[in-house]
Structure formats: C-alpha cells, structure tokens
Amino acid sequence: MLQRADFIRESNDYIHRYILKNIKKRVEELGFTFPQALVVGTVNTHQPISIKELAKHLKMTHSTVSDIVERLTKKGVLMKAVDPKDRRAVQVRLSEEFVEEVKDIDANANEVINKSIVEALSKLKPEEQEIVEKGFQLLLSAVKANSEGLGIEEIDPLDVINQDFFK
Template sequence: MLERADYLRESIDFLQRFIAKSMQKEAEGYGFTVPQIRVIAEVMTNKTSNIKQLTHNLKMTQSSVSDIVERLIGKGILEKTPNPKDKRSVVITLTKGAEDGINKKDYTHLNEMITGALSQLNAEEQEIVMKGMQLLVGAVKEKMTSEGMNYNESFDVMLFPTHENKQ
C-alpha cells in the first residue's frame, strides 16, 4: 500500500508543480512574482491575515513577507488596517479593487492547460480520470471528517456531474 501512497503523493506533487508553473506564467504576465502570488493567495484564502501568520503558513522569513506585503500595498493589492482586537497589530487584507478583480478573474488559461492535457486521452479515459478524482476527493473528505479536521467552502471541491449524479 505504501507504493500506492508514494505514487499518489508524487502524482499530486507533479500536478501541483504543473499548476504552479502555469500560475507563474500567468502571474508574470501581470507583473507579479511567485512569492507575491503566494502571499496574495494566502491572504485571499484566509480573508484576513497578519505577518506572523503569513510567515508561518508560507514558511518564509518575516523580513521577506514584510517586504512582499509592502510591495503589494504599494501596488494597491493589499492593505493594512489596525486589528480591532489588538491595536498593536495590523490585519492584512485584499483591497476592494483587488478582491473584485480576483473574483471576476476567470481561470481560462489554467483550464485550457488542463483541458489540453485531458485532450490527450480518449473520452473513456477522461471519464476514468474524473471518477478517480471524485473517489479520491471523497475519501480525503471522509478522512478529514473522521480526524476532526474542518475544511471551509473555499477548500471544498464541487461535485462534477456524471451520469450517476445527474439523475
């Protein structure tokens, strides 16, 4: 069973690298670096953050995170506001303009990359991939639930319509 786990972990890692490379290419087109995109994504995922959380979650140095946050504030992407619970600290959030832009942003480029990869398979093979992903995601959700891990809606995966769940 360990060999399967190794293969799945390495496969997921490979897919993450593919997505990261695609995102990097897209980010560079907008004038962002990969570390900047990581900070933006982390703030977007958590809705609010602070330097300490970003440093911990991204496994980056505090000075690197601070520099990146300051650059993104300068670009109008992030903003700092006083923490209402602790006036000595600040809360980092996306600006309204950045939030609107991200919410309107479609992932056409990334979807095209994935669709292009899937097009290398015939319809039956594509269905096998989709069914396998549904099974794996379902098993991960069950494991998370059984271990008391909560996942928020932004972490969740939508159910892909298949012949079985269309009815």
C-alpha cells in the first residue's frame, strides 16, 4: 500500500509541476514573473488590500511582496494609496487601465491549464482517457471523504505550493 501511495504522490507532484510550468511559461509570455502574476491575481480578488494582507495571503515575506508591488506599480499594473483607516499602511489595487487585461489573463489561466491537460490526454486512446478520469473521480471521492473526517473544510492551494519553485 505504501508503494502505491508513493507512486500516487510522486505522480501528482509531477502533474502539478507540469501544469505550473505551463502556467509559468504563459505568464512569462505576458511579461510577468510567476510571483508577479500571483500578486496581481490576489490583488484582483481582494482589492483594495494592504501589502501586509497580500503577503499573508500569498505566504510570502512582506519585503518580497513590497518589492513585487513596487515593480508592478512602475509598470502601471498596480496603484498604491494610503489606507484612510491607518495612515501608516498602504492599500494596493489594480490600475484602471489594467482591470480589463486581468479579466483576459484570468480566463487564459484556466485555458492554459485545460490545454496542457488536453494535450497530455490526447496521447492516450479514448478508453484510456476514460480510465484516467474514473481513477481521478475515485481518488477525489476518497480524499473528500477523508477530508471531512479530519474536519478540513477548505484546502487553500497556496498552502501546498512549494514557494521555492517560483524563485
């Protein structure tokens, strides 16, 4: 059973890295680093957001996030403003010019992920593709049942991403 668990874990890690490499490649084609794309996506979801909260969401250091925000501000992607509730804090939001571009990038991210999976699946016969899908359905069902048993309500993807990958 342990060998099976090792195989599944290693396979999942490999697929995860494959998808992340595809996303990273696309993000770089758009002129961003992967950490910059994470910052833009998080700002888009939570704006306005303080740098402190941004760092917390991304599980990055304050100084790293601050440097990324500074670069994105110079590019005209983000805007910084003093927090009216705490004059010492800075709030970050997307620049008005960049709001529409982010919608396209968000749509493209899922497209890139799906395309990378479709390309890999296309190497398999249709009946093999069905076996893969059924296997994932079964594994996901077991993981969800186990998660409920452990009291895990929600799994944050940034809890499991290896930050060293993005350096």
